[in-house]
Amino acid sequence: MHINIQSITPDFFTPASSEVWSKNFELLPNSKYLVKAVSGSGKSSFFNFLYGLNNRFSGTIQFDNSAIASLSENDWTSLRRNKIAIVFQGLRLFPELTAMENIQLKNTLTNHKTETEILAMLAQLDIDQLANKKADTLSYGQQQRVAIVRALCQPFELLLLDEPFSHIDKAQITNAVNLVNQQVEANQATLIVASLGDTYNINYTKTLLL
C-alpha cells in the first residue's frame, strides 16, 4: 500500500517537533519503517490515525492516492479485514477466549490461514502448547505473541506493530521478527513498528523519530 502523509498534526495535543508531525512523507510497499519515540509522544495516536480509530487530526493521509477522510464505515471494515493488520499496544485480546479462539475470531473473517498453519506459527513462537489456554491465564509476553499471530491471520498490505515485543525475551523476539519478516515479504506489505528505542534487528528502510 502506498501511503502518502501530508503535514498531519493531532488536534488533541501539541506534539514536539518530529519527523512525523507536520511533515510530508511517503510509506512504500515492501518497505519497513521504525517509528521511534519516548512514551507519550503520540506513537499510538499515529497508528490510530492510520487504522481509522481516530480522525482528530489536521493534514491529509492518503492510501493509494485517496484521502482516508473520505472512507466510509464499511470501507474501514473492509480495510481492517483485507489490507491493514495491527498489533495494539494494549493487545486487545478477549480474556475469556482461548488463545486459539482469539486468533480464529480474526481468521474466520477471511479464512486466511488453516488451523495447521496457525498452529505452525504458534509453534514458531513457542506457544503452540498454549493454544487452548484462556488468554487471561497467559503471561503478558505470551499474550503479545498470540496477538502477533492473530494480526498475521489476514491478508494485509500494511502491518502496524505498536511496541509488539516489549515483554518478550530476546530469543523469542528473534523468532517473532523472523515470522513477521516472512509474512510481510509474502504479502509484499509495508511494515511500521513503533518502539521506545529497540530496533529488534529489523532491517528498516527508514527510521522516523517522533
Place this chain on the structure above:
Amino acid sequence: MIDTLLKKQVDKSQLIFFALSSSLGLAILLIVIQLFIDTRSVFNSENDLLGNQNLIIYKDLGRDNAFTDQEIKELQQQPFINKTGDFTHGTYRVLASVTLPNYTGISTEMFLEAVGDQFIDIKSIDWSWQPGDREVPIIIPKNYINLYNFGYAASTGMPQINEKIIRQIPIELKLTGSSQTKMYSAYILDASEKINSILVPESFLNHTNKTLSPNKASKISRIILDVINPSDPKLLEFLASKNYNYLSNDVQNSKLSYVLKLILSVVLAIGLLITFLSIYLVVTNINLLILKNKQTITQLHFLGYSKVQIAKVYHKIAFKILGVSIIIALLISIGCKFWIAPYLEILHVDSTLITIAYLIIISIIIFIGLAVYYRKHTNSKIQQMLRPNTSLLTTEN
C-alpha cells in the same frame, strides 16, 4: 464465537420477565381486538340489539301530526343528526287476503308505508318494484310473526310459520283509492326487527299513490333519524323541546352499546399502555446489554467485524423476546376466545374461528412492526458506539 462474546452479559431471568410482561400487554391488545371483531356485528348491524343508530320520531297523537317541510329541514340541520328518512304512507285503503290450502282464507284491512332503503335492516336484491312486476315484496315487523305464531296460530289451529316459510304465502292486495281500485299480488320478503311498520318499496308506494289517489297528498307522520348516538343528551333535549316522541327502548339500547364500547376502549388503552411500557423495558434492557458490552463490541469492530454482524446478535435476542411474547399473547387470546364464547352467545354473537385467522395476521403484523423498530433502535445504538474517536481504543497514545 462472536455470539458467546456478545451474550456474556445477558441475564436470562430478566429477559424472561420482559418477554412475559410484553406478552401480557400484547395479550390484552389481542383479546380486545378479537372482542371488537367478534362483536362487530352487534355494534354495526342495523337490526341488532346494540347497533341501533336510528331513532324513529313522531308527534303527539290526536292533532295534525304530519311533519312540515320546514320541520324536516330543521332536523337535517342539527349536527347530531346524520340523515333523515320520511315514512310515506299509502293514500288508499288496503285489504290483504291470504289463502292457505286446507284452511279458510283470512283477510284484513291494513296499511302500507315506505321509507328510504338505507334505513331498512333487510338487504335483499328482491327488495325492489317497478310497474309491470308480478309481485310486490313486503317487509313486516318481526313482532307480527311472534304475535301470529304464539297468539293467533296457537288459538285457531293454524300452522306456525317462520321467516322462510312466510315467503311462500301468496297475498292478494286490494288497494282502493279515491279514483280507482287495483289488485296486486304480494309476498312477505322478510321481517324487520328495527322498523315497526308494514313496508313496501318506495317506488311501489309512489306509483300507487299517484295512480289510485292522484288528488290526495301523502303526509309524513313519522321520521327515521340516522344519528351518531341515539342517547346523546343534546339530541334528546332537542326532541323534547320540539315535543317529538321516540321509543325509549332505542335509546336504552344505544346507552348499553355506548357503555360496552367505552369499556372495550378503556381495556384497549390499558393493553396499549402495558405493551408500550414493556416495549420500553425491552428496549432499555437491550440498551443496557449493548452498553455493558461496549468494550467487546468496539474491539470486535476494530478487528474487522461489521456493524451488521455485531447488531445481528442483538437482533436475534430482541426477535426471540418478541416472538415468544407474541406466541404467548396469541395463545392467551385464543384461549380467552373459547372462554368468552359462551358469554358472547347471550348477545347473539357468532364467534367464528375466522377471528383466530385475524388474530394470527394481526400478530404477524405486530411482530414485523416491532421487529423493524427494535432493529432500527439496536442499529442506531451500535452505530453511536462505533463512531471514530468514541472508542476505548483511542485512549492509548
